[in-house]
Amino acid sequence: MKKGKLASLLAVIMMILLVAAGCGSGGTSTTQGTGTSDTGKANSGKLDKVTLQLKWLPQSQFMGYYVAQAKGYYKDEGIDLEILPGGSDIIPEQQVNNGVADIGVTWVSSLMKYQSQGWGLVEVGQIFQKSAMLLVSKASSGINSPADLKGKKVGSWFGGNEYEIYALLEANGLNKDKDLKLVQQDYTMNQLLNNQIDAASAMTYNEYGLLLESGLKDSDLHVINMNDAGVAMLEDCLFVNSDWISKNEDLYVRFLKASIKGWADACADPEAAGKIVYNVDQSVSLAHQVYMAKEVAKLVAPQGFDPANIGYIDMNAIKQTADLAYKYGLLSKPAVISDNTINSKYWKEATGK
Template identity: 40%
Template sequence: MRTSRSLRTALAAVGAAAAVVLAACSTTPAGQQASGGATTAAGGLQPVTLQLQWFTQGQFAGYLAAIDQGYYREKGLDVRIKEGGVDIVPQTVLAQGQADYAIAWVPKALASREQGAAITDVAQIFQRSGTRQVAFAEKGITQPAQFAGKKIGNWGFGNEFELFAGMTKAGLKPSDVTLVQQQFDMQALLSGEIDAAQAMSYNEYAQVLEAQNPATGQLYQPSDFTVVDWNTDGTAMLQDAIWASTDKLSDPAYQDQTVRFIAASIKGWAYCRDNVTACRDIVVKAGSKLGASHQLWQVNEVNKLIWPSPAAGAGTIDPAAWAQTVNVARTAVNADGQTVLTKDPDPEAYTNDYVTRAIDLLKSEGVDVVGANYQPETVTLNPGGN
């Protein structure tokens, strides 16, 4: 695991490593070139490359399902997915022309855009933040004000700004807590090294529920923990979005491709909303190294971040949520004294034009793009997520 660095340093340092990517899956052999419209794949399909933010897991189930179920092919696209990793910045891969689209958190991508990356948010897939701060219930930590005097874990690398915004809102300064550089797991919390750990609702939180409680010999239960949810706190930031090349959006062919790509991707997420177990199986088949019950949990929890979607439809960028993200990015100061952004992003940073056209296309096909009646499933985790 990397040692701590500031967000801007991490983003700048990773550019050269962006070319080192792994092909997770594709509708044709992995050697197919990405395109802006010049190359046609076998069967007359348009080859498209999507760069993920992280390794293959349920976080990206909708895109994997869109391949598995043939939704991209229905839209004339041959989609190749590139895995992310520790030293891959998806928005950099996109800006360098090594992918046609990328999945990235909004604040991180906006930081890259401020540094010159010509990228645009064209579909906001996650409507809610999945970041949490988790503590053992016996610690009595139910709100950010109670972080005072405690050992608070965070990952850094630009993942920490909701935490710092929450502490600022609660009247706390970074010096009021002991900040601990946390690994991308929950071992420090389980061992008692920290009092509250950063976790994604769909990943690390499940890890504590997959661990054995030494006092009972059984798995830990949700009642053993308290969770601070930044959505409830009012300091949440937008996360997984589909980013496109700003420059290429001037090309009518790329515009049309973008509409079709978004439509097929949203249809994939609608499939995962309605077929959680099947999407778990798709993710496992795609090569995820995480266990089956962990992946089922992950798909189920990611669905909660997407559905129900705004009345306008899945992927729509809510101006109020965007404004809150920008405000936190402009004002929240981390332990290094940095903010994510130094100025407001320009108007081309996001657009609803293409997702609106994609939603209209899906509605004409009878796809439920809102999920107003969505209800999550109840998932039973196994030891270690197996």
């Protein structure tokens, strides 16, 4: 090879080596651990794995998480979210306490029960601002007020769902053991439809809709709403293991930011949210999922409630739930309400409040 060609070839090789070195500088891969900065996530491209345990099967009760997942809000926050469905044999508190899930959804009264047993669980967000629990009767039954429940058969799911009913009865001077008959209710509304019971437990977003779908109209029914009766207990909240949150504060705040965006979108367009949930698990009809979504939106962002405050923990409502849970026997001792059991700091960080 001639000297001129050899020199040119060496020059090309040197240029390639210099370019390769330049591309490699600062490009060393970084392992992303919990709480990694946004810069670290951008460089590594890795997502933090988070597992969310639902209280029940996939349905519009949980639409905010599904909407946030479908729209990529969790990925935007550097999170790979896995949503675990619940069921009659799954207890979210156990799943989180045992480390099967990082974050759980449960009712506040249920969480307080496990906290009272020494479990290191802490509420870190309140999604439902109002109770969805109703007592529903046919208009023909003559039950126009709580006092009219005297001498009637009243359905309850029990298993922790009965305490608002107990409070309702006592607030209206009725003895739950003497003045009426509480009956085990199944998860359909057939007992009420078939006149086997006079009043049935129903959630605004589910069982009440089943009655309407059966052909009954609002005018055919009478409703006792626990919020209106002053005995409401808080339902769907977010909770974590205290050990987990102590190591993953930034991760949870990012999760909450994405979740709040998802819930805000779902409440603004519940029909679209219902379709997203329906596509996840077609266990009920699309029409019912959309109905549920519209009703859930009223619980998450009630009339006059700023959607920017989704997830806000109302301590007065927390105290009412705790007082009722203790008074009617769900708790054997008063609930301890402190930063170790109910903590708003993460919501404040997520919302900038």
